[in-house]
Amino acid sequence: xxxxxxxxNVTKSFGAVRAVDDVSLDIARGExxxxxxxxxxxxxxxxxxxxxxxxxDSGRILLDGHDITHLPPETRPVNTVFQNYAxxxxxxxxxxxxxxxxxxGRNKKDIAREVxxxxxxxxxxxxxxxxxxxxxxxxxxxxxxxxxxxNKPQVLLLDEPLAALDLKLRQHMLAELRAIxxxxxxxxxxxTHDQTEAMGLSDRIAVMxxxxxxxxxxxxxxxxxxxxxxxAGFIGDANFLQGTISAISSRSGCEIDVPDFGKVFSAxxxxxxxxxxxxxxxxxxxxxxxxxxxxxxxxxxxCDAVIDDIIPLGTLTRCIVRMNGISxxxxxxxxxxxxxxxxxxxxxxxxxxxxxxxxxxxDGTPAAGNHCLDDxxxxxxx
Amino acid sequence: xxRSRFPVLVTAAVLLFFYAPIVVLVINSxxxxxxxxxxxxxxxxxxxxxxxNDDIWSALWTSLGLATLASLTAMVLGTLAAxxxxxxxxxxxxxxxxxxxxxxxxxxxxxxxxxxxxFVALGVPTGFTTxxxxxxxxxxxxxxxxxxxxxxxxxxxxxDAARDLGAGRWQTLRRVVLPxxxxxxxxxxxxxxxxxxxxxxxxxxxxxxxxxxxxxxxYSMMKVxxxxxxxxxxxxxxxxxxxxVVTLSFKLTxxxxxx
Amino acid sequence: MSAAKNIPSRRxxxxxxxxxxxxxxxxxxxxxxxxxxxxxxxxxATGGVSAxxxxxxxxxxxxxxxxPILWRTFWISGTTTLICLVIALPVSFAMARAAPRWRxxxxxxxxxxxxxxxxxxxxxxxxxLQSDGLVSQLLDATRLFDxxxxxxxxxxAVLLIMVYTQLPFAILPLYAxxxxxxxxxxDAARDLGASGFRAFxxxxxxxxxxxxxAAALIVFxxxxxxxxxxxxxxxxxxxxIGNKIAQRAQxxxxxxxxxxxxxxxxFCVLLLLIxxxxxxxxxxxxxxxxxxxxxx
Ligand SMILES: Nc1ncnc2c1ncn2[C@@H]1O[C@H](COP(=O)(O)OP(=O)(O)OP(=O)(O)O)[C@@H](O)[C@H]1O
Ligand SMILES: [Mg+2]
Numbered sequence: 049x050x051x052x053x054x055x056x057n058v059t060k061s062f063g064a065v066r067a068v069d070d071v072s073l074d075i076a077r078g079e080x081x082x083x084x085x086x087x088x089x090x091x092x093x094x095x096x097x098x099x100x101x102x103x104x105d106s107g108r109i110l111l112d113g114h115d116i117t118h119l120p121p122e123t124r125p126v127n128t129v130f131q132n133y134a135x136x137x138x139x140x141x142x143x144x145x146x147x148x149x150x151x152x153g154r155n156k157k158d159i160a161r162e163v164x165x166x167x168x169x170x171x172x173x174x175x176x177x178x179x180x181x182x183x184x185x186x187x188x189x190x191x192x193x194x195x196x197x198x199n200k201p202q203v204l205l206l207d208e209p210l211a212a213l214d215l216k217l218r219q220h221m222l223a224e225l226r227a228i229x230x231x232x233x234x235x236x237x238x239x240t241h242d243q244t245e246a247m248g249l250s251d252r253i254a255v256m257x258x259x260x261x262x263x264x265x266x267x268x269x270x271x272x273x274x275x276x277x278x279x280a281g282f283i284g285d286a287n288f289l290q291g292t293i294s295a296i297s298s299r300s301g302c303e304i305d306v307p308d309f310g311k312v313f314s315a316x317x318x319x320x321x322x323x324x325x326x327x328x329x330x331x332x333x334x335x336x337x338x339x340x341x342x343x344x345x346x347x348x349x350x351c352d353a354v355i356d357d358i359i360p361l362g363t364l365t366r367c368i369v370r371m372n373g374i375s376x377x378x379x380x381x382x383x384x385x386x387x388x389x390x391x392x393x394x395x396x397x398x399x400x401x402x403x404x405x406x407x408x409x410x411d412g413t414p415a416a417g418n419h420c421l422d423d424x425x426x427x428x429x430x
Numbered sequence: 431x432x433r434s435r436f437p438v439l440v441t442a443a444v445l446l447f448f449y450a451p452i453v454v455l456v457i458n459s460x461x462x463x464x465x466x467x468x469x470x471x472x473x474x475x476x477x478x479x480x481x482x483n484d485d486i487w488s489a490l491w492t493s494l495g496l497a498t499l500a501s502l503t504a505m506v507l508g509t510l511a512a513x514x515x516x517x518x519x520x521x522x523x524x525x526x527x528x529x530x531x532x533x534x535x536x537x538x539x540x541x542x543x544x545x546x547x548x549f550v551a552l553g554v555p556t557g558f559t560t561x562x563x564x565x566x567x568x569x570x571x572x573x574x575x576x577x578x579x580x581x582x583x584x585x586x587x588x589x590d591a592a593r594d595l596g597a598g599r600w601q602t603l604r605r606v607v608l609p610x611x612x613x614x615x616x617x618x619x620x621x622x623x624x625x626x627x628x629x630x631x632x633x634x635x636x637x638x639x640x641x642x643x644x645x646x647x648x649y650s651m652m653k654v655x656x657x658x659x660x661x662x663x664x665x666x667x668x669x670x671x672x673x674x675v676v677t678l679s680f681k682l683t684x685x686x687x688x689x
Numbered sequence: 690m691s692a693a694k695n696i697p698s699r700r701x702x703x704x705x706x707x708x709x710x711x712x713x714x715x716x717x718x719x720x721x722x723x724x725x726x727x728x729x730x731x732x733x734a735t736g737g738v739s740a741x742x743x744x745x746x747x748x749x750x751x752x753x754x755x756x757p758i759l760w761r762t763f764w765i766s767g768t769t770t771l772i773c774l775v776i777a778l779p780v781s782f783a784m785a786r787a788a789p790r791w792r793x794x795x796x797x798x799x800x801x802x803x804x805x806x807x808x809x810x811x812x813x814x815x816x817x818l819q820s821d822g823l824v825s826q827l828l829d830a831t832r833l834f835d836x837x838x839x840x841x842x843x844x845x846a847v848l849l850i851m852v853y854t855q856l857p858f859a860i861l862p863l864y865a866x867x868x869x870x871x872x873x874x875x876d877a878a879r880d881l882g883a884s885g886f887r888a889f890x891x892x893x894x895x896x897x898x899x900x901x902x903a904a905a906l907i908v909f910x911x912x913x914x915x916x917x918x919x920x921x922x923x924x925x926x927x928x929x930i931g932n933k934i935a936q937r938a939q940x941x942x943x944x945x946x947x948x949x950x951x952x953x954x955x956f957c958v959l960l961l962l963i964x965x966x967x968x969x970x971x972x973x974x975x976x977x978x979x980x981x982x983x984x985x
Contacts, residue, residue, distance in 0.1 A: 101590055121593040134591035138609050148595035151605070199595060434885045437783035441795070444780050444856065448802045451813035451853075454823060458816065467821040511709035518702045526706050529713045535907065535962065537914020539931045543938055543951045544720035547727050550737060550944060567716045570709060628806050631916055635938060648808055652921065658816060665809040676804050680797070 052077035058107035067093040069259035080236040082246040085256035091239045095205050127196035129206045133188045135180035142176040148199040166194040186217050203235045280329045287376045289328040308372035311348045314404040325409045334403035335378035338396040339386045349399040459662035476663040489647035500565035501622035508573030516581045533571045542635030557638030564636045569622035580614025617682040727948035736942030746949035762929040766912035769851040773859035785867035803857040842924035859904040866900025906965050
């Protein structure tokens with residue numbers, strides 16, 4: 049499907065740093081598209097390329113089929129909500145919103161009408177004559193959005209627009225953004241390093257790392273089916289277990305041998321030969337803790353363990369469990385905990401085979417025996 | 431642990447030392463005594479004499495015209511220079527900054543004599559134009575430093591924001607950059623204006639027949655005619671004006687706060 | 690590709706730089722060079738410069754007429770600098786320790802005289818010091834002297850008024866340094882048993898040494914080029930090199946000789962600037978090295 053806004057093999061370097069590295073991306077009309085990734089991975093640079101503040105070293109950027117790669121920012125039908133808002137301090141709220149219309153040479157009556165409409169949309173009518181210095185964080189943020197939206201851009205670029213707000217306000221503004229998107233119906237590209245923001249707002253998410261896109265898809269897919277160690281670790285919490293494929297069943301999945309744990313069965317269909325070094329990824333909520341009992345202890349996906357720590361998180365409780373040399377983090381509702389568990393209790397750990405993901409390690413080079421295992425057999429990214 | 435009073439006492443003495451001569455001068459401008467040694471009653475006659483002194487009036491107009499021209503020129507050159515220094519970090523800017531810094535510490539007399547020799551060597555007759563050139567030369571560095579200080583607080587994402595909203599280079603400059611920098615540029619211009627009005631030494635060297643500035647006139651009054659009380663009156667008026675300008679530029683250079 | 694982007698920005702840099710740099714190259718750097726050049730020229734009868742070359746002007750600097758003046762210039766400037774620093778030190782200390790509201794007010798009080806016309810400030814002193822002026826009347830009233838002393842037209846008057854005019858230039862850089870000084874260090878020294886003066890001398894003064902250097906440089910350079918003060922309140926035995934330059938240039942119009950005198954002065958000033966800036970850079974490097982070591 050040809051996108052509405054497309055990046056074609058776009059690369060941008062600053063000296064030796066490849067901030068954006070051969071990125072190709074299609075964004076559909078009207079969707080909320082999030083760029084998610086750790087600090088310095090190139091999110092802002094990608095946005096600035098779309099806005100026209102940076103020119104790519106190579107590659108093209110297309111908007112609705114037109115090449116806009118070399119257009120200056122003022123001629124692109126794209127507007128930005130800046131991370132620190134970048135409101136003009138010498139202009140009132142109304143004048144800030146009117147800025148784009150004024151430089152476009154629109155007549156006074158039109159400007160007044162559209163500015164009024166925007167003030168209503170972002171509910172700032174009574175603050176219209178204030179200067180940015182007299183506004184709260186959330187109000188500034190709404191002015192920044194109104195100032196961009198009034199130009200009816202085809203794409204709105206938002207660079208961590210909520211980063212400067214406190215948690216409560218952030219949740220509130222997220223809901224407002226969703227409402228504004230529905231009302232305006234334009235394409236949003238939303239940059240953030242906060243995964244809950246991205247999950248809650250987006251139609252699709254691109255997870256970026258070191259200048260390239262690691263994975264692209266709807267939020268649920270990225271969470272449920274991370275395609276790399278990086279994505280699994282970055283989105284949500286994950287336990288990683290190292291092992292080797294010991295058996296494959298073409299219909300139901302595969303079985304891997306995890307030292308110190310035993311056999312782990314995954315429902316995932318993998319086209320990998322027996323003996324491949326793999327990594328099993330288990331979300332904390334996919335781990336069950338049961339009363340130890342002799343009859344289940346031998347089956348696949350279960351293992352005896354000791355509770356190392358219990359951390360109440362509110363509705364969920366986090367338990368760190370240890371078995372032989374590895375430890376896992378589990379999160380489960382309090383009432384799902386076995387009765388009377390405490391630090392040091394023995395429990396039975398069971399992994400939900402439908403939620404065990406498998407991906408090849410070290411490019412999946414098959415190795416004999418357990419060569420691929422290194423010292424740290426389990427990595428927990430909280 | 432008791433703090434020594436000594437530094438505070440010295441400070442008080444210094445302030446007395448600074449202001450006593452000025453206060454005596456202001457009082458003497460209202461003193462009927464011709465030599466100011468003793469108080470002989472209040473009078474405004476020195477101000478009246480000043481008012482009727484055509485030489486002083488014409489010198490004042492010359493100085494004002496000169497200061498206006500020189501400070502406007504220095505404002506334009508200094509603003510461009512500050513932008514260059516702020517935007518670019520190159521060898522050229524290192525040389526640029528060095529060339530702008532040395533005039534700040536160069537003694538007036540050297541600037542004056544070197545410009546005089548320069549004009550004589552080129553065969554340029556001295557007069558209004560040469561004074562204007564000299565004044566721009568010594569004001570330029572001050573204006574640049576004031577504007578540069580202001581630029582360092584300037585948020586350049588505002589330029590991106592303006593471009594993003596459809597403003598071209600020129601409109602960005604006119605609607606965003608200049609309005610926000612105006613207080614700094616005007617403060618720099620005011621500084622240049624007062625420096626120009628105040629200068630005596632450099633003007634003394636590059637002056638020419640027919641162009642007498644206020645300080646040149648005051649100097650010749652001090653040296654030649656013993657018309658002291660009139661100078662007192664003039665000095666008092668200049669003091670009042672300087673206070674007004676200092677207060678204004680103090681307000682301008684202070685961080686803008688919302689009204 | 691990046692080269693293509695650099696070309697317009699390179700041009701923009703030149704467009705922004707050229708007006709001021711060009712102006713200063715023509716009207717500041719070139720005149721300074723001409724000073725050195727004309728020192729080797731001969732004067733003509735009409736007050737201009739004739740074509741021939743000579744070393745006479747440089748020889749004249751060693752002439753008994755000028756040698757004492759060079760010496761006097763240096764000792765008056767040196768003494769002025771010293772007195773200014775000695776007074777400015779406790780003042781900057783007191784200002785930096787004052788409550789913030791007072792601090793700004795004091796700063797304003799120090800700055801205002803600095804904005805007042807130089808000629809007028811010198812003139813104000815002249816009225817005070819003249820033979821029947823306020824100061825001599827006060828002195829007469831004390832009856833300490835049989836005959837009231839002459840207060841004007843001597844080196845003492847020059848020194849006093851030099852200090853008066855230069856003191857703000859010494860206070861401002863010292864205050865800027867003192868404001869950044871960490872005063873808990875003083876308390877630490879007192880805690881370790883140092884007297885107040887001892888702490889001032891061995892903690893505060895080294896702590897603001899760079900401001901001290903800047904203040905000394907500014908005052909010294911301004912005073913060796915001084916012309917107005919000795920001209921208005923000085924006598925023939927308190928003339929400085931600046932007076933001679935002015936006399937040769939605007940009095941009897943011997944420009945090459947004025948040029949030679951100015952060249953000598955300019956040489957001293959440039960030497961001082963170069964020495965100070967290299968000293969400053971060295972101390973900055975030392976600072977950075979120390980910081981690096983602390984971080985390591
Ligand atoms: N103008 C520039 N000059 C030099 N390097 C730059 C420039 N802009 C970005 N970079 C570099 O490019 C890389 C990507 O930066 P970018 O700002 O796009 O990251 P980001 O993903 O937005 O990070 P953050 O979440 O911290 O905002 C970083 O290594 C950064 O140092
Ligand atoms: Mg960023």
